[in-house]
Amino acid sequence: DLNYNELLEFPGAIRTLGRLLELGFHNNNIKAIPENAFVGNPLLQTIHFYDNPIQFVGQSAFQYLPKLHTLSLNGATDIREFPDLKGTTSLEVLTLTRAGIHLLPRGMCQQLPSLRVLELSHNQIEDLPSFHRCQRLEELGLQHNRIHEIRADTFVQLAALRSIDLSWNYIQFIHPEAFVTLHSLTKLDLTDNQLITLPLDGLGGLTHLKLQGNAALSQPFAKDSFPKMRVLEVPYAYQCCAYGSCSNFFKKSNQWGAEDLSPEEEDPHKRTMELFPGHADNHYDLDADDLQLDLEESKLHPTIQCTPNPGPFKPCDHLFESWIIRLGVWVIILVSVLCNGLVILAVFASPSYLSPVKFIIGSIAGANMLTGIYCSMLALVDALTYGQFAKYGARWETGAGCRVTGFLSVFASEAAIFLLTLAAVQCSISVSCVRGYGKSPSLGRVKAVAFCCLLLSSVAATLPLFSIGEYGASPLCLPYPIPDGKPATLGFTVALVMTNMLCFLTITGTYIRLYCNLLKGEFSAVWDCAMVKHVAWLIFTNCLLYCPVAFLTFSSTLNLFLITPEAIKSVLLVVLPLPACLNPLLYLLFNPHFRDDLRLLRQKGQDKGSYPQSCGVDDMEKSSYDSTQALVSFSDIDHIFETPDSLGVHP
Known part of the structure; x- marks a missing residue:
């Protein structure tokens, strides 16, 4: 036993120990194993070389050791070829990991007819030979390699093979008959x-199957396909719906091994010794999982642990699991599409004067209408997949439709917030410019800034398409945090929410300053006070409704409060798009400009152009003046509001 020393070189005196049975060299600093290293040790049965910085192994180092049954070697990064094990015919356990092996010799199984455990993880193997001559092989570990396909003859006639680990490879294709002859296979990790x-x-006898991380594998697995299954890990929660899984029934655990180690933490040698603790005694013991499974065989209705679990964000039957939510979403769709369409018509189709603030209000209505269209796309998916969402959930999340829906949602919400910020700043600047220069900024400049707002919104909505954030994390196609979501998506969400909160703070500060100046009587004339008041209402409602979204985001990030997934889903489906309904209603019900524009549109339709447009414009301005004077008053002036002509502003 030479373990846990500081040996730098292989001790050549080992060759003189002719009766040596077991040799331990692990946890040293040996860098090379020379040729014919054990030529004088024909009785050697076990060699442990793991946890050494081995860079070189002689091709004949392990030849002609007829009694050797356990060989453990890892970390030999300079090894490019599989070692020649000629004459070492009794080898049962071979662990050769974290090396640079590219290819396995086709005659490997002829040299090792007694092999039961082969651990070749963390190498660079690209192609697999046929293992059909390794008739006693029971466990095969090939994780963390570069394997691309499994052919029909790769595992043919391996009747004793119980466990195959092919995780963390590049496997794209498995032949339909690759597992047909594996009658003892119980564990498969892909x-x-x-x-x-x-x-x-050939997979009917599986008790453990791991398929997570295969994003393109969305096929459903019927319960009859795996009658003995106990632990199933699939890429999508929807694939667990067939097994009766639900979010509250099963607890998350991992019965594959004692712990679910990360690739960096996993020790292949320890993993092998845990599964086969009796290798040193040439005896095979069942692991804890198998003992547990044997005890469960007598159960008439064994349960299946399937992960990830379905839940509110991974529903089995309906995208909208509550009729209250479903009806609420449909109300939002109808109100936002119809009312915002009416606002757009009144603002842009009316012959009245189009002020800069009015233009921004119409643009906000356009963004709000896109939010209604986003909701309608989700409602359509809910209707088309009613009662069987699990069959289509994975394809919806990973498809182009979800990405388009998510893009539309983020673009619409960000555009509305940016344009609202522009409206607040425009009102403040207009009043200042009227006081200082006798005129407000031109409509052309406001259009240019509005275009920049839309450009910024499109950039924010495009980022998740380039893996900065994620639209397909849930069937809602929103980049907002969900329970058990990926931590990588939180950065984008937090940045988005922080940007929006900064906008709302800017809006609030700008409007507080504007109202204080107006109440102090610093301005002798304000033309569009109705619009100023309308923007104030928009600021209040949008800020108020965005608070739950910001609260959920920071609660999820900092784990401040325990919020149920149902509550989060309700906020994202109902509260988040609610401003798209209230914004147009505030304009339609309380803004006098809408009544003026509606009257002018009605006159335009009745007269069919019999009156000159200039008359209509004059009437509009007078009506706007009258209604504005009736709605808004200030304490320091005689409540006289000038027309655009008096301020030097012309359409």
């Missing part, structure tokens, strides 16, 4: 590959 389909022939 985590983090590139599979599109999984052949099910």
